[in-house]
Amino acid sequence: MNAKHTVLVTGGAGYIGSHTCCQLLNAGYNVVIIDNFSNSSPDVLDAIMAISGKRPALVEADLRDADAVRVCFDQYPIDAVIHFAALKAVGESTAKPVEYYEHNLLCTTTLVKGMRGRGVKRLVYSSSATVYGMDNPAPFREDMPISAINPYGWTKVMTERMLTDLSASDPEWSITLLRYFNPLGAHPSGLIGDDPNGIPANLMPYVNKVAAGILPELPVFGDDYPTPDGTCIRDYIHVMDLAEGHLAALDYIYTHNGVEAVNLGTGVGYSVFDVVRAYERVSGRTIPYRVASRRPNNADAPKAYADPAKAARVFNWKTKRGLDDMCRDSWTFAKTRLIKSDA
Numbered sequence: 001m002n003a004k005h006t007v008l009v010t011g012g013a014g015y016i017g018s019h020t021c022c023q024l025l026n027a028g029y030n031v032v033i034i035d036n037f038s039n040s041s042p043d044v045l046d047a048i049m050a051i052s053g054k055r056p057a058l059v060e061a062d063l064r065d066a067d068a069v070r071v072c073f074d075q076y077p078i079d080a081v082i083h084f085a086a087l088k089a090v091g092e093s094t095a096k097p098v099e100y101y102e103h104n105l106l107c108t109t110t111l112v113k114g115m116r117g118r119g120v121k122r123l124v125y126s127s128s129a130t131v132y133g134m135d136n137p138a139p140f141r142e143d144m145p146i147s148a149i150n151p152y153g154w155t156k157v158m159t160e161r162m163l164t165d166l167s168a169s170d171p172e173w174s175i176t177l178l179r180y181f182n183p184l185g186a187h188p189s190g191l192i193g194d195d196p197n198g199i200p201a202n203l204m205p206y207v208n209k210v211a212a213g214i215l216p217e218l219p220v221f222g223d224d225y226p227t228p229d230g231t232c233i234r235d236y237i238h239v240m241d242l243a244e245g246h247l248a249a250l251d252y253i254y255t256h257n258g259v260e261a262v263n264l265g266t267g268v269g270y271s272v273f274d275v276v277r278a279y280e281r282v283s284g285r286t287i288p289y290r291v292a293s294r295r296p297n298n299a300d301a302p303k304a305y306a307d308p309a310k311a312a313r314v315f316n317w318k319t320k321r322g323l324d325d326m327c328r329d330s331w332t333f334a335k336t337r338l339i340k341s342d343a
């Protein structure tokens with residue numbers, strides 16, 4: 001049991017954060033969430049309570065508020081931090097680069113200074129497979145050179161660099177840089193999941209809204225890529241597997257110092273059409289689609305999937321769930337949240 005450990009989860013009401021909080025509570029950790037609900041809702045805490053039987057402590061604050069961060073560390077005996085909070089919309093980051101750099105970098109520097117002020121030196125950081133850029137061939141390995149093609153991606157690259165430099169400056173820090181591939185799915189209860197505001201930018205929230213009859217058809221961004229069916233290939237990972245990866249990373253930082261970048265992916269790639277077909281199979285719904293142009297600026301790599309060997313070796317962790325599980329649980333969430341009176 002980990003009852004003695006208190007973990008601060010920034011962005012704990014968000015998509016990946018909320019699933020991770022449920023698993024932390026189930027594993028016996030005390031959980032403190034700091035969130036400003038800029039892209040989530042306080043209702044998520046009720047859902048976490050319904051799933052885990054425990055309510056995490058909440059500090060409603062913006063991470064850029066150094067006083068609020070200080071108070072948070074004064075108030076709770078935090079000994080490790082999982083840092084999810086960030087702006088994450090790739091398209092928006094291109095339109096508002098200054099806001100993205102300011103927000104994502106300032107959140108992390110304020111947090112880290114708050115941690116250092118209280119001698120808390122264990123950090124699990126949400127990075128992204130986006131740091132592999134466009135020039136590396138899949139499967140992506142952690143020792144490949146990193147870069148980015150949009151401001152969001154650069155904030156991840158820069159933060160990885162900053163945390164690596166921090167670790168070099170003070171070897172007592174213990175940091176994991178988790179490079180997520182494409183999270184899909186939801187908690188099997190359907191109580192929490194990926195529910196962005198407005199027209200979704202990502203594949204599965206869009207498919208969910210088409211299945212729910214809220215949007216008419218899925219635009220498939222290009223079917224002329226050099227892949228077997230012409231659509232892009234991604235490494236989709238169930239958000240429950242991803243959350244388990246965070247617990248494995250946490251175990252690791254309680255026993256190791258230094259910094260490690262680790263992929264959290266399955267190592268298996270699926271095309272957009274593979275996802276649509278699997279979703280139709282498990283939901284029984286038809287997903288109308290139309291082939292649209294590629295995303296602007298050729299922003300999609302044709303193939304992006306992980307080499308998951310390092311996570312298996314270092315964290316003793318690997319994924320357990322497959323594409324059908326991801327689609328089924330996404331559909332359960334859509335039924336629960338999007339079409340309340342139907343299905």
Ligand code: UFG
Nearest residue numbers: 128129130180181201202203204206219220221232272300
């Ligand atoms: N796609 C469509 N139609 C849509 C939405 C997506 O065809 O309406 C396609 C995309 O072109 C891509 C695939 O579905 O081929 C997956 O797209 P997502 O937007 O779901 O995911 P991305 O791989 O583009 O981006 C995700 C995260 C980013 C992260 C990136 C790299 O959203 O934050 O993975 O890890 F940077």
